[in-house]
Amino acid sequence: MKKFKELNKATRNNTVTYIIVALMFVFCIVYTETGMASNLFQGILVPICVNVILAVSLNLTVGILGELSLGHAGFMCVGAFVGSLFSVMTAASMDAALLRFPLALLLGGVAAGIVGILVGIPVLRLRGDYLAIVTLAFGEIIKNIVNNLYVVTDAGGLHVALGVDAYNAMEIDAASSEVYINGAMGITGTPKDSTYIIGFVLIFITLIVVQNLVNSRTGRAIMAIRDNRIAAEATGINITKYKLIAFALSAFFAGVAGALYSHNLASLSAIKFDYNYSILILVFVVLGGIGSMRGSVIAAVILTALPELLRGLDSYRMLIYAIILIVMMLVNNNEQLSYYKNKLFGGLSAQLSGRSRKQKEVS
Amino acid sequence: MTAMLETKNLGISFGGLKAVDGLSLTIEKGQLYGMIGPNGAGKTTVFNLLTGVYKPTSGNFFLDGEKLTGCSTIEINKKGIARTFQNIRLFSQLSVLDNVKVGLHNDYRYAAATGVFRLPAYFRTEKAMNEKALELLEVFGLAAEKDYLSSNLPYGKQRKLEIARALATAPKLLLLDEPAAGMNPNETQELMETIRFVRDHFDMTILLIEHDMRLVAGICEELTVLNFGTVLAQGPTAKVLKDPEVIKAYLGE
Ligand SMILES: Nc1ncnc2c1ncn2[C@@H]1O[C@H](COP(=O)(O)OP(=O)(O)OP(=O)(O)O)[C@@H](O)[C@H]1O
Numbered sequence A: 001m002k003k004f005k006e007l008n009k010a011t012r013n014n015t016v017t018y019i020i021v022a023l024m025f026v027f028c029i030v031y032t033e034t035g036m037a038s039n040l041f042q043g044i045l046v047p048i049c050v051n052v053i054l055a056v057s058l059n060l061t062v063g064i065l066g067e068l069s070l071g072h073a074g075f076m077c078v079g080a081f082v083g084s085l086f087s088v089m090t091a092a093s094m095d096a097a098l099l100r101f102p103l104a105l106l107l108g109g110v111a112a113g114i115v116g117i118l119v120g121i122p123v124l125r126l127r128g129d130y131l132a133i134v135t136l137a138f139g140e141i142i143k144n145i146v147n148n149l150y151v152v153t154d155a156g157g158l159h160v161a162l163g164v165d166a167y168n169a170m171e172i173d174a175a176s177s178e179v180y181i182n183g184a185m186g187i188t189g190t191p192k193d194s195t196y197i198i199g200f201v202l203i204f205i206t207l208i209v210v211q212n213l214v215n216s217r218t219g220r221a222i223m224a225i226r227d228n229r230i231a232a233e234a235t236g237i238n239i240t241k242y243k244l245i246a247f248a249l250s251a252f253f254a255g256v257a258g259a260l261y262s263h264n265l266a267s268l269s270a271i272k273f274d275y276n277y278s279i280l281i282l283v284f285v286v287l288g289g290i291g292s293m294r295g296s297v298i299a300a301v302i303l304t305a306l307p308e309l310l311r312g313l314d315s316y317r318m319l320i321y322a323i324i325l326i327v328m329m330l331v332n333n334n335e336q337l338s339y340y341k342n343k344l345f346g347g348l349s350a351q352l353s354g355r356s357r358k359q360k361e362v363s
Numbered sequence B: 001m002t003a004m005l006e007t008k009n010l011g012i013s014f015g016g017l018k019a020v021d022g023l024s025l026t027i028e029k030g031q032l033y034g035m036i037g038p039n040g041a042g043k044t045t046v047f048n049l050l051t052g053v054y055k056p057t058s059g060n061f062f063l064d065g066e067k068l069t070g071c072s073t074i075e076i077n078k079k080g081i082a083r084t085f086q087n088i089r090l091f092s093q094l095s096v097l098d099n100v101k102v103g104l105h106n107d108y109r110y111a112a113a114t115g116v117f118r119l120p121a122y123f124r125t126e127k128a129m130n131e132k133a134l135e136l137l138e139v140f141g142l143a144a145e146k147d148y149l150s151s152n153l154p155y156g157k158q159r160k161l162e163i164a165r166a167l168a169t170a171p172k173l174l175l176l177d178e179p180a181a182g183m184n185p186n187e188t189q190e191l192m193e194t195i196r197f198v199r200d201h202f203d204m205t206i207l208l209i210e211h212d213m214r215l216v217a218g219i220c221e222e223l224t225v226l227n228f229g230t231v232l233a234q235g236p237t238a239k240v241l242k243d244p245e246v247i248k249a250y251l252g253e
């Protein structure tokens, strides 16, 4: 215990987060392996893991980089479809889920990361509200593109079409054709590779990468930009580079979460990744405390599990959910209460709530 | 020997307003140089020109003989000009130590992946950064507060931390914008000694803007007086401060 206190504050804080996730993991294993868990409980474990990864990754953009992004579900969408497409296409040739699924997760993440860079280059020039609006639009654009995407193979090879008309106009050898992505109907037949065990492994990886990055030279540069862009520039920090690193990494993990999500469903369509989902992820981040990874984890777990666990209460379900949301909000805004919350959830959120007064003129 | 900083006919106008007009000055290596002038004279604007925040509409400036006109803020910092700000601009949510470590960013390097995977270079470099940052904090008497959130420091110490952060970028020329603003006479006295120490200890060339005449007269060897963007007087401190024009425009108000 003494040794633990000697570690610096950030390391201590991070370790507590790992312990909390590890305890959750042990609980899940014991609960499911002993057969006590209901189907309902088992069914929400993967979605919880997905949402935790989404919340932590969005917190990198919102809390550490300090930019409000409302398009996180768009990156998740890219990861989900790329991951699923890979798995469906290789299901016949590569049946070892041990290799195929990690590859699908990685590909989903990389594809989302690349889209993150492409979106980030123009978007990260904007500040504040403008950035929020444009990321919202990009999220919707990505969703709509995928919603109109057709990917078909036949004897002649791979065919890709955007829009129903283009799809109908395509010359496809019907006998040998196979439809992989079918527009608004999305993608079907993704192997159900996702398990909560893999989910927890991914949560750990995400937390380790994000928290280690934050406590490194790179993370310091990113937070310096957040706290004072003009001073960071005058101190020789390359603003564009570090903004892009944070944004792309955030998109990468959203893509991984997307692939985890899609390998948990028999069929997947793009409309699920609308702005409501993006807002939901933001709600996890804000309620958990902007900048606090531990808060994101806990908020995502509670807010994903609640609506499902309250299902038995039927019509009172949404009422109770709303009340809990409001209580969490009050706790966040009350200084006395948020002091206790920060002791529990880890400190950064309180420090961050007072920030972001940006001045235009340099003096 | 080339001068550390030389500006030739430097100027900028915002719309019709000539905020700085025809500024020529030469600062030798190791000099402590002051810039004074009434409010709105264009002093801060000169700093913004010298750090690439604004691009001059006329003239050029040279650091150690190298022309830097047109370079970006980041390039200029890497070439060796660091500054502080009139309205303090710290990284408010970072610790005092981390503020200085951001200043060390370009001299102490390791890849992002090295940090993520905690490779040996991470621990080695971070340790060296901590040592260097602490050394700088000690110069300014801030070592005891290294783990404080920088925004929790009292005003005077925030100003000192800004100087420490600027020095961490290992500049050739240090620009200080009203370093004594908001300090009491004791703190100002202490700051004067610190500035002199920085110049001697780090072999630094310093250009400072200041309204506190005691500080200016006490430590600056030469002065430039700006008024409405133009040079009103220039030369050794004692001589400039006796100039009737200067007294009329500035000291007499
Ligand atoms: N970005 C800008 N756009 C338009 N006008 C500007 C801009 N920056 C500075 N100015 C003007 O240039 C003039 C000089 O301003 P500056 O801040 O350099 O004065 P200063 O000498 O530093 O004054 P103080 O002693 O009050 O700090 C002022 O009239 C100011 O309004």
Ligand SMILES: [Mg+2]
Pocket (backbone or CB within 6 Å): A363, B043, B044, B045, B086
């Ligand atoms: Mg000024």
